[in-house]
Amino acid sequence: MALTLRKREPVAPHEDHGFFGPDSVTWRVWSYPTSLTVGFQRAVVIEELDPALVAAVDATKDIRYRPRTRYDRTLRYFALVAFGSTRATSKAADVLVKVHSKAIGTEPLSGNRYDANDPHSQLWIHLTAWHSILYAYERYGPGRLSPQDEARYWEECAIAAELQTCDPADVPRSREGIREYFAQMRPRLAGSEVAQSTMDHLLNAEVMLAPTPRVLAPARWVVNKVLRVATIATMPHWMRKMAGLRQPRALDVLVRPLMRLSFATVHLSRRLELLALGLLSPATVPVVAPILLGVAPERPETLTPAEARERYGYERPAEAHRAWRAKQRARVFERGEAPSDAGLLESEAVLGSMAAAGPPVATGD
Template identity: 55%
Template sequence: MGVVRSMRKDAQHADYGFFGPESVTWKVWSYPTSLALGFLRAVVIEELDPFLLASVEQSGQVKARPRLRYDRTMQYFATIKFGDTASVLAAADTLMKIHARAIGVDPVTGRQYDANDPDSQLWIHLTAWHSILYTYEVFGPGKLTAVEEEQYWAECARAAEFQTIDPADVPRSRDGVRAYFEAYRPRLIASESAQSMMDFLLDADTIVLPPELPAPLRRLFTAVTRRAVIATLPRWMRRLGGTPQPRVVDALAVALTRPAIRVVARSTAVQLALLRAASPRTVPVVEPVLRGTPPVLPVVSTPAEAYAHHGPTPREQYTALLEARARRQGPAPYPPAHREPLLDFA
């Protein structure tokens, strides 16, 4: 299926998609901590997985076109959370197609990696959902209620259905998420490439800020953002990533960042201005949510309802892809340092 454009010119969605205004997902993911801190924390941590890192380094595009990659990835995550039904299904299809060729041999472990593998997808998925929630708690309004947190993780499992992940594998509580990360920890590798990529991603001005901004402002932004993100990492992860930081710096970074985030959260105009500067592709997806613009049809869909009409789910598509590979068919792997097509997710 090709990319479906269901957005109206007046930035009004066709429907509420799969979450809607009553969801905890909208409450947490629309808060300004998501834009840089939560997202950066997630992508920094993800690099410790050698399979993900191998896929990233195969393309070479994170370092070659960092702002574009950030913009497109933010657009994808925003579409899944805030987009209308057709846009979400199109984004899931597009990501599946992009990942179908991202296969090869990891040079660190010597094992085969596959960007569509459900195990790898779950690592990325949970790292993102946990990071967005954790930075919301540290720099934003604080912890959710017990009922809200239960709903948040249930919605995390719902979002997993737009990837190859089995939603039954998604933990439904904070303790379950902690257990997942503890079990995954032995698989993480602090290679030189991983540490280099983590260090690169922590230079947030390269990824988030427009190049025309004055250098002193860019350096200040990176200095604070880097330290704020590191302040949220557990000590063992800092050792793996080569990102040590004293506790006093942690406290100072949080003390400086938290009030700035809360000031931004008071103004929709400021949030949209920052979003336009950091991720212009994401603005049409998020703007109706921030402005409270109702969709054409105020309904929330379920993945089962949507895929009953749309066609195969990502898990079903992946099964077919594996069968094609077994017959030596299917898409060829990307060549090294390829340039991905400029596809929109919404």
């Protein structure tokens, strides 16, 4: 029997429990309101310090032309990985390879080529997201996981990595391993002018929030400012310096009890959580609503990514759409043309519409 968020908005059950299920640490951490707010904002901000990634982002200008739809679609994808059915998530992972096939080019600082499907780039995005989600949960939510639960969390992180082009074997399985990974990445990061500008832009939640009545404008302003302070407060000082971000230590201290109380209050009502999520990412609500509202799936089973690929007929992401990716490289590196947006257009049925002002798209093959 379908539950409803509003009388005319039925909450459809997922086909199954996805890759993790109700007993997983992933569901516990990712379903807390810290995760898809501060946690996710932290992830998309920090990842811009990777020169290759920010070059791809800057080349498309999507976060400038259509920041709301870009944020909405990205958040929906990560929510699908955590909560979606195995069929829907496998489809999203497959189409994302085609989407990323257009994010190729030459990084202006080094002159090296970049490719969003590169395993190292995908690992950076993946670990930044899973680490940020956990860090926000610990800082502004219930607190630190037990050693056993943290070990399970990183094992589940490795499972999720199978949905991207990176190698799950490269995913650290402990807090110490994550620290070592970021220490190894630090010399490769750069606070370029483009990176700093992009990070500052993404810290402005106002460009991400869905439209609201004018009477709520003051509340939007407050939410935006508090989210910015809370997100910066989670960043180490070396990273803030690299990003050109300054914030008084007093704000770091004061925002923590405020956010803990705010998130704990919101968490008292699942419908209030969904209402808040709807302001950030309307496309993510149908993915998360069955989990928060306790809507049982059609089949109470979980699968591994390998089992899902075999059942639904998908290739491993690292091997998927090789011919298409080769065509994209030929367009960009051999003929000097813009990459095709056909993968983006195909993804709309899976990740949500891209309808927003922006430059013309290239659709040829």
